[in-house]
Amino acid sequence: MPEGHVIHRQARALNKLFTDQVVEVSSPQGRFSQSASVVNETRFVRSQAYGKHLFINFEHAHVIHIHLGLYGKWTFLNHTPEPVGLIRLQISTPESCAQLRGPNACTLISPAEAKTLKSKIGPDPIRKDDPSAVRTKVLASNAPIGVLLMDQTLFAGVGNIYRAEALFRAGINPQSPGKALTSEQFDAMWIDLVDLMKIGVRRGRIDTVRPEHLPKAMKRAPREDRHGGEVYVYRRTGLPCFICSHEVAEADLRGRNLFWCPTCQK
DNA sequence: GCCATATGGAAAG
DNA sequence: TTTCCCTATGGCA
16 A cells, blocks of 8 residues: 555665575465475575565565555554464565565566566655656656656656645646646656655655644644554545645545645645 | 455457 | 556554
8 A cells, every 4th residue: 555655765674674585485375386485495595676566575586576455554563473364475584574464466477577567667756766768758748647647657666645745835736637727837856756655664654744834734734644644635635734724635646536626736 | 244446558349 | 558566554444
């Protein structure tokens, strides 16, 4: 259920636990057993995040590709318990254990296949990738910017929350076509995504409310939502905008929930 | 216990 | 554009 910042944290956590160690790899649930046995008791080289995709390199040029999708979840433990629930992938040493449940994708691939996959992933704000090619595409596109932001070949790692919040902070209506943006607006939004997502990596939660709006936000915000942080519009449907007090709106855009302030985002 | 929901994306139609 | 994947959780009976 994560956006890119979470995947980057998980890559970091896996590296901290397992880099250069010979690890036990298994699939208690069974579905990944055959692949797990291929890398079982081999050396964990490193894990890397590209947008929402995670790549784990093992010795002998084996790579596990993971995408969490909506339900996927990692659990990190300092011991290896009896399996609870459906664990697709488990990596462990005597000191540490990482368990993966419900991923959208978990497959053993070759370095060549990894390269192909990575080539389809767009620039990632957290990796400080160059957005110039994407800027050209966005500024020429008739598609709504709210749709473009969710396209992982354009903005790797951006999900529904960062989309809603970046557009709010930029004062841009999600329905505006990409070509309606100025080059300056695009650059400002990209830089904002870099800032916001780096904060997300650092804190492990999504915080997007500017300090000057924060006291007000804290007072009016409902319970902490699942994103864990403080946001302007995501899942605040019907609640007053922190800036103009207009009700936050919600709509369906291409099958995903969209949140915005009709006043602040013309 | 049952049902709706979720920060995603590929495949099918 | 719709369906499916696949798991956990929270709200409600």
